[in-house]
Amino acid sequence: MNAWLHLARGPLFWTALVFMVLGLLRHLALTLWETARAYHRAGDKDIPVRRVLQDTGRWLFPLRHLGERWPYSLTTFAFHVGVILVPLFLAGHIELWRKGVGLSWPALPNAVSTVLTLVVIVAAFALVLERASARASRALGRFQDYALPLFIAVPFVSGLLVMHPVWNPFAADPTLLVHMLSADLLLFLVPLTKLSHMILLPLTQLVSELAWHFPPDAGSRVGVTLGKEGERI
Amino acid sequence: MATPTRYAYHVEAAALEMSDRPRRFLEAFAAILRHGSYNVALDAYARMSAKCGRCASSCQLYQSTGAPEDIPCHRSELLLRVYRRYFTQSGVLKARLFGGFTLTDAYIDEMAEAYYRCTACRRCKATCPLGMDHGLVTHLARWTLAEVGVIPRALLVSVREQLEGNTHNTSAIPLPALKDSCEFLSEELHDIYDVDIPYPFDVEGAEYVFFPAVSDFLMEADTLMGNAAVMHLTGASWTIGSHNYDGINYGLFYSDRMMERIVNQLVGEVHRLKGRKILVGECGHATRSAWYVPTFGGPDAPPVVNCLEYAYAMLEAGKIPLKAEKIPERVTYHDPCNIARVGRITEQPREILKAICSDYVEMTPNRTKNYCCGGGGGTVSIDEIRAFRTGPMGQRKATQIRDTGAELVVSPCANCKKQLRELCQDNDLGDVQVVGLHDLLLRVIDFGTNGNGGAAEDAALGAESSGSRGADPMPVTAAAVATPDAAGEEGEES
Numbered sequence: 062m063n064a065w066l067h068l069a070r071g072p073l074f075w076t077a078l079v080f081m082v083l084g085l086l087r088h089l090a091l092t093l094w095e096t097a098r099a100y101h102r103a104g105d106k107d108i109p110v111r112r113v114l115q116d117t118g119r120w121l122f123p124l125r126h127l128g129e130r131w132p133y134s135l136t137t138f139a140f141h142v143g144v145i146l147v148p149l150f151l152a153g154h155i156e157l158w159r160k161g162v163g164l165s166w167p168a169l170p171n172a173v174s175t176v177l178t179l180v181v182i183v184a185a186f187a188l189v190l191e192r193a194s195a196r197a198s199r200a201l202g203r204f205q206d207y208a209l210p211l212f213i214a215v216p217f218v219s220g221l222l223v224m225h226p227v228w229n230p231f232a233a234d235p236t237l238l239v240h241m242l243s244a245d246l247l248l249f250l251v252p253l254t255k256l257s258h259m260i261l262l263p264l265t266q267l268v269s270e271l272a273w274h275f276p277p278d279a280g281s282r283v284g285v286t287l288g289k290e291g292e293r294i
Numbered sequence: 295m296a297t298p299t300r301y302a303y304h305v306e307a308a309a310l311e312m313s314d315r316p317r318r319f320l321e322a323f324a325a326i327l328r329h330g331s332y333n334v335a336l337d338a339y340a341r342m343s344a345k346c347g348r349c350a351s352s353c354q355l356y357q358s359t360g361a362p363e364d365i366p367c368h369r370s371e372l373l374l375r376v377y378r379r380y381f382t383q384s385g386v387l388k389a390r391l392f393g394g395f396t397l398t399d400a401y402i403d404e405m406a407e408a409y410y411r412c413t414a415c416r417r418c419k420a421t422c423p424l425g426m427d428h429g430l431v432t433h434l435a436r437w438t439l440a441e442v443g444v445i446p447r448a449l450l451v452s453v454r455e456q457l458e459g460n461t462h463n464t465s466a467i468p469l470p471a472l473k474d475s476c477e478f479l480s481e482e483l484h485d486i487y488d489v490d491i492p493y494p495f496d497v498e499g500a501e502y503v504f505f506p507a508v509s510d511f512l513m514e515a516d517t518l519m520g521n522a523a524v525m526h527l528t529g530a531s532w533t534i535g536s537h538n539y540d541g542i543n544y545g546l547f548y549s550d551r552m553m554e555r556i557v558n559q560l561v562g563e564v565h566r567l568k569g570r571k572i573l574v575g576e577c578g579h580a581t582r583s584a585w586y587v588p589t590f591g592g593p594d595a596p597p598v599v600n601c602l603e604y605a606y607a608m609l610e611a612g613k614i615p616l617k618a619e620k621i622p623e624r625v626t627y628h629d630p631c632n633i634a635r636v637g638r639i640t641e642q643p644r645e646i647l648k649a650i651c652s653d654y655v656e657m658t659p660n661r662t663k664n665y666c667c668g669g670g671g672g673t674v675s676i677d678e679i680r681a682f683r684t685g686p687m688g689q690r691k692a693t694q695i696r697d698t699g700a701e702l703v704v705s706p707c708a709n710c711k712k713q714l715r716e717l718c719q720d721n722d723l724g725d726v727q728v729v730g731l732h733d734l735l736l737r738v739i740d741f742g743t744n745g746n747g748g749a750a751e752d753a754a755l756g757a758e759s760s761g762s763r764g765a766d767p768m769p770v771t772a773a774a775v776a777t778p779d780a781a782g783e784e785g786e787e788s
Binding site: 088091092095096098099102103104105107109112116117120123128129130133134137192195196197198199200201202203206255257258261262264265266268269271272273274275276277278279280281282283284286287289293294 | 321322325326328329330331332333334335337338341342343344345346347348350351356360362365367368371419421423424425426427430441450453454457458549550551552553554555586588589590592636637
């Protein structure tokens, strides 16, 4: 078991982390490159920067825009808060970083982390139920839309049990192994799934705006490429 | 020849006879991606679309139908699926390993229906947490479909006349008929208001070259009289170009290739006249497509001014004298999507209306969050889908209008006006009159003459139901040249 734990905490974790970071950096680099290219080619370079920034900020901190399905939105918001804060600011995680690479930073109190973990777990199940119960999101839902919230809950459930052994009906080491393996797999999935929005979200308002800023001769060039430049309408 | 058999709208027979459409569609898609900048958005959308369904609640069509195919995100997925499969490395690899989705004729038909059930009003953009612009996807999908011949005939014939016809305008109005029309409007202004207001043609070096929706010359006489009155009173140097007098640009609705040509045609007329600015009339999509002048027009592109911006600036400057009496009827304002969605023109018309109306009320929601009239994206020109436009697509707007209790609905857009009139007719709102903003402004301008105010009101509002006005003042010559194909002659866009 120790060997498995070592593998999950060491090589597998680092592999998944590097894969995630490189994958997200690739997304970021490609998006930035294409964004810069689109801007360079645009006939009208007058980008409404203020509106783009406002929209970006609005959706990075969307509490004021819960919309008609506010329970769904509120659940999503709570879910994101926990998913972002707990892995990064759990005292136990920071301790591992300190031991492993000598880095540390302020941690959340364990009680707060516990509450946030519970919020994530409840929210993950609620998201699935809310998706299934609302006609529009049910119609749109793919396998990954149901599976990802539930899978994200796995390291949080197992992590909660690791932190609070008295609540844990299972043996400690297998629980810890499930926690680490599920977290490793989750990191691996980030750049391959819609979870990649964690790096792309700040750019989407800009790319949506830029796509409307056409290259001045794009239409003519398409006509030439398709052999339609002299064709009657 | 047109056929109604394949889609909800007519397309030309040649489009239905085209062979090997999936291959041609993919070739067109590839060319558009190569030369355009759509890929930057498609890449992001394809990677992270969350399918949360928030957009559904913002869409007036989905609110009416509740049908999954009318969810904006579902519609966008139709094209994103093609993009992922054929234009991303992972999609190509997955297809090689596991097979799966293949573009077929039937799938193209599904897209052809779906992307013309959307007016590209872009209301859903504001509700997408991930910033997906479904209107952009509709815009792109329509262009790609157009390259395999899927274009509503109503749009196609208008663009054909505008770019290749003798008249170079979408309503096929010959220049002599246009001049007769303008002469008639001048006489009307003289008879009603006792003022001499000319419609100047081909004035070299004019500050403003005027491009209304050309159908206004046939259908919206009061709007054009209001435009001319404002220009005259403010001492503006303006002109109508005899080579091109149509601000309509249906390219915006189905092909950037056509849009580019139409914008360049418009800029060419301004350069020919050595004009300094483009003045766009009361037309939402004409304004939005004119905002592409800096894109297509090069470094010497003339600035673009919408007539609402001009009128508001002049009113603020005190150059438009108003009578003491205001418009007494309850008035509300419909924001055309193409000028209001991004917040560019929302306050100017309201300030004008508040200054001239004694009972102005807002629709809810409004401004950037307004609902489309139901005929946006060029669909108002497609008469064969009127039941759809004034039914499921327009019901939300009809409810909005009814809730205001307004007698007059103002919309500074020829397309919105046509749609709203049909909407009112089909939704038991026959007492509501739909007018342009300059129509009302004209009623309260103080010309300092002994003009007949009562007659002016009658002229501005018309004596019969909404929609009937516009036919009355049409000169015989103009009426005679109106094309028999109503779908091709009446449209612009909200």
